[in-house]
Amino acid sequence: MAEDLYDGFPVITASGPITxxxxxxxxxxxxxxxxxxxxKGVIIDCKQIEGALSSQSLFKATPEFTAVVGQQxxxxxxxxxxxxxxxxxxFSRDLAYNRGxxxxxxxTKDDAVGWLQQPLL
Numbered sequence: 220m221a222e223d224l225y226d227g228f229p230v231i232t233a234s235g236p237i238t239x240x241x242x243x244x245x246x247x248x249x250x251x252x253x254x255x256x257x258x259k260g261v262i263i264d265c266k267q268i269e270g271a272l273s274s275q276s277l278f279k280a281t282p283e284f285t286a287v288v289g290q291q292x293x294x295x296x297x298x299x300x301x302x303x304x305x306x307x308x309x310f311s312r313d314l315a316y317n318r319g320x321x322x323x324x325x326x327t328k329d330d331a332v333g334w335l336q337q338p339l340l
Contacts (some may be wrong), residue, residue: 226332228260228295231254234267239280242272246287253292260335262328266298279313285320291339293321295331 223230231250233245245317249261272280288294299308308324315322325331 222223222240222301225262225328228332228335229256230264231263232264232267236269239272239276242280243283243287246284249288249294250292259278259291259339260293260295261278261292261336262335263296264298264332265296265300268300271300271307271317272304272311273293274307274310277307277314281311281314285315287319288320290319293323293335293339295323295325295335297331298331299324308328310314313314 223232231245231248231252235241245263249263250302253259253261254310314324323331325334
């Protein structure tokens with residue numbers, strides 16, 4: 220996972236096959252990175268992620284991801300792989316929000332930063 224900064228927010232490039240376990244591990248990395256960098260948001264670049272999770276896998280993994288990241292860190296992701304079905308992707312974001320998480324998809328880093336700069340409600 221490569222790390223960079225964009226407009227003050229860390230950008231993590233996730234890569235490789237996606238699994239429920241790798242999603243939870245990504246959540247741990249996000250929390251750790253944000254705590255160490257003392258920031259409340261991160262951009263995840265998904266362009267190098269391979270595969271997609273089923274609705275069943277997301278139903279299990281997303282709440283775990285949200286619990287690990289916590290309710291004070293916003294996660295903006297960009298470059299959604301084409302193989303991620305839109306309805307399944309939205310399902311994952313809805314699951315996160317229903318559990319107090321903050322997870323959203325954006326087309327550009329600038330859009331992601333705009334959202335990350337907004338205070339949590």
